[in-house]
Amino acid sequence: MSKKYDTPLLDELEKGPWPSFVTEMKKAAARSEMANDELGQLEKSYRTKRGYWKHGGIVGVLGYGGGVIGRYSSLPDEFPGVAHFHTVRINQPSGWFYTTKALREICDIWDKYGSGLTNLHGSTGDLVLLGTTTENLEPLFAEYSSRGWDLGGSGSAMRTPSCCIGPARCEWANIDTLEICYQMTQKFQDELHRPAFPYKFKIKVAGCAVDCVASIARADCSIIGTWKGKIEIDQDAVQWYAKNGMDIKAEIVDMCPTACISYDGTNLSIDDDNCSRCMHCISKMTKALKPTGEKGATILIGSKAPIVVGSLMSWVIVPFMKLEPPYDELEELIRKMIEWWDDNAKPRERIGELIEARGMREFLEAIGVPPQPQQVFEPRKDPFFFWKDEDLTKE
Amino acid sequence: MDTNELKDKIFAFVEAAKGKKKLKEKDIIKGVSADTGVDKDTVKKALREMIDVGRLMYSYGGGASSVEIPSEEYLREKGLIK
Numbered sequence: 001m002s003k004k005y006d007t008p009l010l011d012e013l014e015k016g017p018w019p020s021f022v023t024e025m026k027k028a029a030a031r032s033e034m035a036n037d038e039l040g041q042l043e044k045s046y047r048t049k050r051g052y053w054k055h056g057g058i059v060g061v062l063g064y065g066g067g068v069i070g071r072y073s074s075l076p077d078e079f080p081g082v083a084h085f086h087t088v089r090i091n092q093p094s095g096w097f098y099t100t101k102a103l104r105e106i107c108d109i110w111d112k113y114g115s116g117l118t119n120l121h122g123s124t125g126d127l128v129l130l131g132t133t134t135e136n137l138e139p140l141f142a143e144y145s146s147r148g149w150d151l152g153g154s155g156s157a158m159r160t161p162s163c164c165i166g167p168a169r170c171e172w173a174n175i176d177t178l179e180i181c182y183q184m185t186q187k188f189q190d191e192l193h194r195p196a197f198p199y200k201f202k203i204k205v206a207g208c209a210v211d212c213v214a215s216i217a218r219a220d221c222s223i224i225g226t227w228k229g230k231i232e233i234d235q236d237a238v239q240w241y242a243k244n245g246m247d248i249k250a251e252i253v254d255m256c257p258t259a260c261i262s263y264d265g266t267n268l269s270i271d272d273d274n275c276s277r278c279m280h281c282i283s284k285m286t287k288a289l290k291p292t293g294e295k296g297a298t299i300l301i302g303s304k305a306p307i308v309v310g311s312l313m314s315w316v317i318v319p320f321m322k323l324e325p326p327y328d329e330l331e332e333l334i335r336k337m338i339e340w341w342d343d344n345a346k347p348r349e350r351i352g353e354l355i356e357a358r359g360m361r362e363f364l365e366a367i368g369v370p371p372q373p374q375q376v377f378e379p380r381k382d383p384f385f386f387w388k389d390e391d392l393t394k395e
Numbered sequence: 396m397d398t399n400e401l402k403d404k405i406f407a408f409v410e411a412a413k414g415k416k417k418l419k420e421k422d423i424i425k426g427v428s429a430d431t432g433v434d435k436d437t438v439k440k441a442l443r444e445m446i447d448v449g450r451l452m453y454s455y456g457g458g459a460s461s462v463e464i465p466s467e468e469y470l471r472e473k474g475l476i477k
Contacts, residue, residue, distance in 0.1 A: 058454045065453030155460035195460030196420040
């Protein structure tokens with residue numbers, strides 16, 4: 001490397017027993033001028049308490065409107081290696097499963113065209129490559145796509161759908177999250193690569209209400225696995241937990257959000273009609289409790305992080321949908337949601353914000369979903385169903 | 396209306412908005428379809444073809460994506476002009 005930066009402030013972040021991104025950046029800096037200058041600019045940011053990145057613009061690959069996030073240093077003379085430092089999003093495989101061969105392939109190409117710095121994975125779910133130049137974008141994309149990789153979503157587009165690991169490794173998965181995520185990615189390819197929406201739209205698929213992919217907080221459309229039957233109880237296993245130190249009243253009974261569990265010191269019982277399928281008891285007593293019966297998903301709408309207005313959590317619109325290949329019913333529902341949002345939203349307005357502004361009633365009418373009790377977000381607080389004139393008849 | 400004529404109409408629509416309004420893809424499709432009477436799917440197809448060859452391009456700014464006329468610098472980067 002032509003220069004070496006002193007990084008006393010960044011060095012502080014290498015102390016302690018946890019992994020440090022600074023250590024990893026230093027490793028990359030030993031081989032890459034871009035990573036080296038990124039280290040220098042970051043140290044300067046920490047010292048001056050100012051950011052030196054400019055964001056946005058017109059970088060991308062021909063025909064695609066997303067997948068590359070333009071980033072430039074505002075100090076190109078001081079840090080020429082990061083004058084261009086664009087981020088590239090690669091569409092991750094469902095559940096983030098890679099072979100080591102695939103990971104080596106990704107890294108080898110990235111070392112050739114970029115800084116070598118990666119973020120596995122970004123909060124979007126994509127495999128994120130940090131730092132390349134405008135002139136390297138087309139050859140980089142050509143090389144990745146020749147090996148079967150594709151760019152992810154960015155901008156006002158369908159973002160790369162993501163999912164939890166689901167049935168690949170998790171006994172609680174009520175739906176095939178991996179297949180649903182893959183099929184939605186294929187069905188919405190056009191919307192993913194060609195930004196035509198008012199703003200971003202995210203789909204996340206979780207196998208159960210534990211929601212390892214944080215769909216209820218982060219996805220415009222959350223698909224969360226659930227079941228219709230009872231929770232099967234193995235009373236011997238319940239006793240095993242009690243004997244091994246679990247305070248069943250405090251940890252299970254008192255934590256049930258609908259108070260549908262009781263325990264008499266010997267037997268556990270569940271009033272399944274009042275169970276909201278939150279998964280708390282099942283995830284705490286894995287040996288003793290098991291969902292049974294028909295499996296499917298609850299479809300929710302509208303969560304987002306706080307950017308334009310405050311954060312929102314997803315809202316149940318379809319309490320139970322049977323999800324089986326080729327998932328046409330789910331696709332059709334999502335397309336109706338998008339169509340209403342696209343027709344009515346202002347630029348940079350997420351679907352959840354539009355529902356807040358226009359009302360859930362209008363949204364449900366537009367997508368053709370009937371009102372149901374499970375859709376009441378806050379009981380007795382926001383009654384969003386009203387009689388219309390045509391609903392009223394005089395006797 | 397043949398495809399080339401439609402593409403010229405699309406280009407003129409985008410050019411007229413230059414510096415005044417950031418156009419979403421849907422704004423162009425709706426606007427050109429209303430102006431020309433050509434159905435939206437045909438306009439969309441023609442617009443996509445223009446983007447694929449670099450006559451128009453996707454842009455991003457202020458948190459939202461739009462469709463614009465590419466700069467010479469962009470066309471040079473993509474090897475579309477020398």
